[in-house]
Amino acid sequence: MKPISIMLSALVIGMVSSAVMADGVSLTNATSLPNVSPANSDLANRGAYIARAADCMACHREDYSGGVPIETPIGNIYSTNITPSERYGIGNYTEADLQKTLRKGRAPGHQIYPAMPYPSYHGMTDEDISALFAYFQTVPPVEAPPEKTTHLPFPLNIRTLMLAWNVINVPSTENRTGLTQTQQRGEYLVNNLEHCGTCHTPRNLTQGLDKDMYLSGAPLGKWYAPNITPDNESGIGRWSEQDIVTYLRTGMLDKRAYAGGPMAEAVAHSTRYLTDEDLSAMAAYLKVVPIIQTDDKMIPVDVSRLPRPLSSSITYNLLEQKDYLAQAKTSVLSNSNPDNSNSPKSLYLSTCGSCHGVDGYAQPDARYASIVGLSSIRRDKPDALINVIAYGAKGALNTAPKMPGFSKELSHAQIASITNYVRVNFGGHSRSDVSATDVKRILK
Ligand code: HEC
Ligand code: HEC
Ligand code: HEC
Structure with missing residues (x-):
């Protein structure tokens, strides 16, 4: 395929997926699979579903061209091209090769790193692997190597070391008995x-x-x-x-x-x-996996402590929301205390309010997240919330403008202040005493 047609097919894939995403928002039933076609065999179409369920795209990209970095303690490991290109992808694989790769991390000619989740795929059924094999024949080949490839220093680059690792760590889970x-x-x-x-x-x-x-x-x-x-x-x-x-x-x-x-x-x-x-x-x-209690406890949702939406329409009306925010900011600032521009409420309104609203309910129609009552805010540990404030949130699910990180704009004291405000007002905590030192430690 020439570069231009690759670009075109990437464009088409991009368009298809954003269209699906837009209507994926309010869906209650399974979205139709974008990568299923009546032109393909039933087996291949079943494989398209298995590929979704096994989430191959999250790491190998929507067009399976690879090059996505997987962060590991030993350095970045890049996913590979798994399109049926004979030169750059897995076009020469037999079904048995795919089986060994998925179950044991043994690709033809080399052992792969467990950044590819073969310790989990180890338990995949023969039928599902056959379906995947049929499906990958129908994927358009990308005739190019991934933009980035893995280069680990010696001795980590000795791939056969993984064989010893596999003895301890594969499979990664055990099957339970007595399940329905x-x-x-x-x-x-x-x-x-x-x-x-x-x-x-x-x-x-x-x-x-x-x-x-x-x-x-x-x-x-x-x-x-x-x-x-x-x-x-x-x-x-x-x-x-x-x-x-x-x-x-x-x-x-x-x-x-x-x-x-x-x-x-x-x-x-x-x-x-x-x-x-x-x-x-x-x-x-x-619901039936063994219960493990960890120290990351959270308070239950207590509706009586959560804010009420400011008005029935405000959450859905951007202009009304904007006016309301302007008024709220003015009223906080007009309070006589000179420190008010740095008060928790004022900091929340000026840093977060334009997207999450005065009341935290945000604009669900526009996919700005409502943050009222979220588990990340109800936990005893403020870590998750502090990380989101510092580094932002950019999930692929959301088509709204992404949440930026504020680690550069806000001081540790200001992040602590907003964190406390959000935890008490939108999380239902009776108090929250996160300090600048806590923020510094958590972000380190
Ligand atoms: C969590 C990320 C992740 C997921 C999910 C994932 N892969 Fe991979 N895969 C990788 C990485 C990283 C590599 C390269 C490993 C290496 O270089 O040692 C890889 C390598 C491979 C290879 C070996 C290619 C070669 O010959 O070198 C195949 C085949 C493969 N993946 C297929 C799949 C399929 C099929 C799925 C879905 C069922 C899948 N992968 C899901 C990360 C992932
Ligand atoms: C790539 C890593 C990743 C994978 C794979 C993943 N999760 Fe998560 N999951 C997370 C993270 C990170 C969060 C926290 C989300 C947030 O706060 O925005 C989360 C949150 C959740 C929550 C919400 C818990 C709470 O208290 O708010 C549930 C439930 C959950 N995941 C279930 C699953 C299930 C079931 C699967 C398998 C289908 C899965 N996750 C796969 C990373 C992952
Ligand atoms: C430019 C708009 C914008 C601003 C400003 C903004 N956010 Fe967000 N926020 C978002 C969006 C959009 C999401 C959902 C992100 C996604 O879906 O990937 C989000 C998600 C969140 C979440 C949920 C994340 C999770 O996974 O648990 C929290 C909590 C949050 N924001 C808090 C804040 C706080 C506190 C501030 C102020 C310091 C703030 N946000 C400023 C747009 C914004």
Whole structure:
């Protein structure tokens, strides 16, 4: 394919996905798969669904051309071109090659790094791998190498070292006994296809998944993937199965949770495309995984402590919202205290109010996140909120202008001040005493 036609096909893929994203917002049923075609065999179309459920695009790009950096403690590892190009991609793979790569990390001629989640894909069924194999034959080949490739220093560049690692860390999960058929399907989806644990399970000393701490939460660069075991205080024990389905379908759960950052990617590329049946199976399974309580506790949603929307229309009316914000700012500043421009409320209004609204309910129609009652704000630890304020949120799910980070504009004291204001006023905490020193420590 010539560069120009590659650009064109990239454009088309881009258009298709943003169109899907725009109507993906209010959807309650699975969106139709953009990469399914009646011209392809049933097997290939089933493979398109498996590719979504296994979230291959999140790392290999929408056109599977690769070059996405996966941050690891040993350095960036770049994903590869997995289009059927014989020269740059996997055009020469047999089905057996694909099986070995997905299950054991053994690509033809070289061992791959576990930045590719083969420790999870290890449990993929033969049928699903056949379907993936058929599907990848239908993907348009990209005749170019990825923009960036992996260069690790010696001895990390010795790929066969991974063989020893695999003995300890593959497979990354164990199958439970005594599950219903639905829960079993959920277990397969959560563990083997969706590989939720690669983000939500902490790592052991060798950087494999710590099975004893399964799904109990783990740091992820500037984000934290929270505890999703059914613990009431620190996990999602208070969520109903329907809540889990809604969140995985839309990335939002009113007054409860919002997927920004890496979780937004998982929803945008993968979970929102799953059938209701599969999402329900995952929810059913997540309700029965072993409960692990962590110290990342949160206060329950207490509606009586949360703000009421300022007016019934304001949340949906941008102009009214703008006037209201101007008035609120004036009234804070006209208060006689000379320090008021640096008061918590004034800082919130001038830094966050234009997008999240005076009352925190924002503009849901325009996909500015309502931040009232979010779990990131209700936790005892302010870390997640402070990181969002400092570094912003740029999830692929959202077509609204992205949230910028304020680490350069705001001092540690100002970030602490806004954090306390947001936690008390929109999170329902009775008090919040985050200091500038706390912010400095957390952002370090
Ligand atoms: C979390 C990120 C991630 C996901 C999800 C992911 N991959 Fe990968 N994949 C990678 C990375 C990184 C590499 C390169 C690893 C290396 O260089 O050692 C890779 C390598 C590969 C290779 C080996 C290519 C070669 O010959 O070198 C194949 C095949 C592959 N991926 C297929 C898939 C398929 C199919 C899916 C979905 C079922 C998938 N990947 C999902 C990150 C990912
Ligand atoms: C690429 C990493 C990544 C993957 C993969 C991932 N998550 Fe997440 N998840 C996160 C992060 C980070 C958050 C925090 C989101 C935020 O605050 O914006 C999160 C949040 C959540 C929450 C909300 C919890 C709360 O208390 O607010 C649930 C539920 C969840 N994830 C479930 C899942 C499930 C189920 C899967 C597998 C389908 C999954 N996640 C896959 C990173 C990930
Ligand atoms: C330019 C508009 C804009 C400004 C200014 C802004 N935000 Fe945001 N914020 C967003 C958008 C858009 C999202 C949703 C991002 C996404 O979907 O990826 C968001 C998401 C959030 C979230 C949810 C993230 C999560 O994953 O839990 C919180 C909390 C938040 N903002 C707090 C703040 C605070 C506090 C300020 C002021 C310091 C602020 N925002 C300033 C636009 C903005």
